[in-house]
Amino acid sequence: MSLNIAHTLVETAKDIRDRVGLVEAVTGKSLTFNELNRRSDAFAHILKNRGVESGERVMLMVKPSADFICLTFALFKIGAPVILIDPGMGYVNLLRCIEGVRPKGFIGIPKALFFKTLFRKPFNTVKYTFCCGFSLGLFGPDIAKLADQDYPEFPVFEPEVDDLAAIIFTTGSTGPPKGVRYEHSIFQAQLGLIRDYYGIGPGDVDQPAFPLFALFSTALGAQAVIPDMDPTRPAKVDSAVFTASIEKYKVSYSFGSPALWNVVASSCEDRDKRLKTLKKVLMAGAPVSGALIEAMQDVLPEDAVIHTPYGATESLPIASIEGTEVVRETWDLTRRGQGTCVGRSLPGIEIAIIPISDMAISKLERQTFLPSGKIGEIIVQGNVVTSSYENNDRENKLAKISDGNSFWHRMGDVGYLDGSGRLWFCGRRAHRVVCRKYNKTFYSIPCEAFFNSHPDVFRSALVAIPLSSGADCIPAIIVELEKESAIDTQQLIHELREIGKNNPLTLEIDTYLIHPDFPVDIRHNAKIFREKLSLWATSQLEGQI
Template identity: 40%
Template sequence: MNIARHLTIMAKARPDAVAVKVPRGRVHDAAGEKIDYLTLTFSDLHAEVGAWEANLVKRGVREGDRVLVMVRQGLPLIAAVFALFRMGAVPVIIDPGMGMKSFLRCVAHSRPRVLLGIPVARFLSRVCRRAFRSVEIRVPASSSPLARIKAQNPESKIQNNTEVSNNGLAAILFTSGSTGAPKGVCYKHEMFEAQVRSIRDTYEIEPGEGDLSMLPVFALFSPALGMTTIVPEIDPSRPATLDPSKIVRAIQQENVNNSFGSPTLWNKIADYCIANNITLPSMKRVLCAGAPVPAALWEKARKILPNGKLHSPYGATECLPVSNVNGDEMLQNKSACAGACVGRATPEIQIKIIAINDDPIAALADARELPPGEIGEIIVTGPAITREYDNLPAATAAAKIKSGDTIWHRMGDTGCLDADGRLWFCGRKAERVETAAGPLYTEPCEQVFRAHPQVVRCALVGLGARGSQIPAIVIQPASKHFDLAKLAAELRALALAQPHTAGIAHFFHHPKFPVDVRHNAKIHRLTLAAWAASGKAEELKS
């Protein structure tokens, strides 16, 4: 079924319920300063989407067209994407934070016929003509004034135009490219439908809840779930600049129940709350994804969420959510597995651990499944699992395994299943360090050194050729002033205390880790490995 049908359903069932609230400044009343929001009901949002759809059709956009979406977060993104879904066009969404070179490469590869964009996007398409050579139509992306919509159609008549291209391509969403070139993931409507179903059932989400997502794309699920989308005051291209006071103010003022954000962002919010003796009683759940949740954040969440829980969903652009774990379960987790617990499989998802293999695996029968407790490669299947990358047959072959009509996706991650069926994440497969004594995995090793108070971030890297790599740890120190020799000795002592890190004797410090823009949490370890091997890195020595 066309995923846009959910908006039609909500507009019919709950026309006067609030769908979207967009911040537009500040107002003052007897209680003090408040965020001023533009508010749209589900009936309003449905009309807004209809206006976008009518404009796109008028400008020559057709069913099946690939449409590169370069608009602002919040209402423009929601309205544009749902309008494209409704008319059977294919939104192409690329994270501009991946860097201009990679972004332009993705544009050229996806071959959009239409650009729906803000002025700077349309200007870019004129300057970088080679990357945008497939574009025939450029549509300005400006939200239709709601007053004009209602003047044209006072009854906000609700129609269902979602019976097109239901079995065809629904969207192309690009991966972040944190450990390789970004790839366009092909989604069908049935896959989005399965995601909505899984998110609703896993987190027991009910219509009428308020959602504040700090990842713009994730906010697209809110209208389909009947939630009120509270657009956050955050620059999605620079999430590290987040002002936690603005997020807390929005949560308190709007009684927000749900939020999605990286561990980095929620760590800043939690620190702000604790420093100012603030709790967030309206919050039912916080979903933290993009990187493993550090142990300290689980504890902080318990202090600021008296009526809610911190959750860590595990997944990827190709399949989300795969599993989930919450704060209560983390306290109970006792296992022989190393790494970060990411919980049990979500409804309709199956998980297996197979022996690590860097080559394509054509059939599941060719893979060797590992028993509980043994670290290997994570593969998953289910109705939300995407089946291919856009026009990348080699990448598809490397990431997909067939078993009859079933497709298993290779997550590109290492991990293990424990005896109770919980999944433990051990790090990206491409970032494992292959020493002469055997492989080392990032998460089990880095956990040891993250315990040091002087370490903000750390990364396991390998020096030399795979198979005989020398393991090293790069740390991002908490301050600029520290005793190099003392820190080196303390890190080495931590290493010797654990069997799997005892062989790590080389330590480097880097002032600011390279991380992804999307979550501001994924460390580019391969970049750090090249830096550490370049001779420019300063090694800590005791």
């Protein structure tokens, strides 16, 4: 079996060539599986004829569209690793990331090519530039127009297990974004989990809020609908537009962040709308509340299934749980400060808990594995776990643990396994607050659960406030209010303090602040930048502690 998922598309196109494979909700444009395959062949020929060879990295900065999917498959067919970076990470991070991965080719919309002309230094390794879109000839011919011509079938590159397929950058929610190396074998393993565990295949219609996931859908023979939304701002999605395409194209399966589904669930409830065709929903990118699952269950068919996979850019997915189990068994425990249950390990994945450390761990000592119920650092190994970051030895040493001929990845998260093998997430390792004064460690997700239950609180964040001596810190809770809240500030602080005093996990917390709008990540709009909130809180309390 070929490790290249572009080969899977070729085979799918042979089997169901005339069935619609992809639709752009914005334009209404549709392509059959055969047309998707042929257009990716056309792009591959165009790129190859201009000199792009297997092994040469090509940065892709094209809006979510049929051409984004076809260009990605084209690069897979050539064997040229595709570099994907979220443009919303800010130009400083963006330029640093580009310089670090040293692309040989660049494919972008005119706006991206204009950006390239303004900041030349990070692009000095680029030999081939291609414009995707009309630019009045300023950036050369439109590659999308060239691909409208007929081209022969393109021979698919046959990779080895370790051949690089892509470099995908992390969101940077706990530090600078890092480039994760995806070998072809990683994509193939992910494809297998999506097909076998989540049951996606021919007959399904997928509307992914994360554009890259359309690759898996189309390769598996499921129709993909590219939604009319900005994928870097899922919390700002126009729910009426998003659900209109679900209804129009009879979408049966959709993946998105909790921020997106919060908007969709609320909007559907307000309009008394039920999404009758949507039978599978995946929510990932941040902890998913039982309240959101219940809200979504109210707008889905009775036989619909909600999954909440757990993972990271470096390893996705590694665990999963169904919404019914969350609502029935784990959500009440979450509200009582026991963390968020993210389910059992998926086939081919092993999860373990080790003592928490901020230092590199060179070798795994299995005798240090913690027993069930004990909070520690989450580590994982398996066929969807990536082996390294690009050009980042320091982070590789911090994130990987040698185990004979294999390795474990440190998720950067803390949590525990329960007696039935379910994994409970208790927050990021970097977000725990270690307080010498109280000889206690505070974990973000368990502590925040108590305050999130307040009816006027939209979300909360545990942060560390360094003391003026610099030798210790104190824990603080920052809250963002519900939009319609009109509660008096002093009254809210009093009520939050009472909640804190009534729970042993938060008994020592005495500092509470209100922030107007939490900073969050660009990919999911749900991961809270607690480091930024800590700096903000420290400035607010300057001279008081």
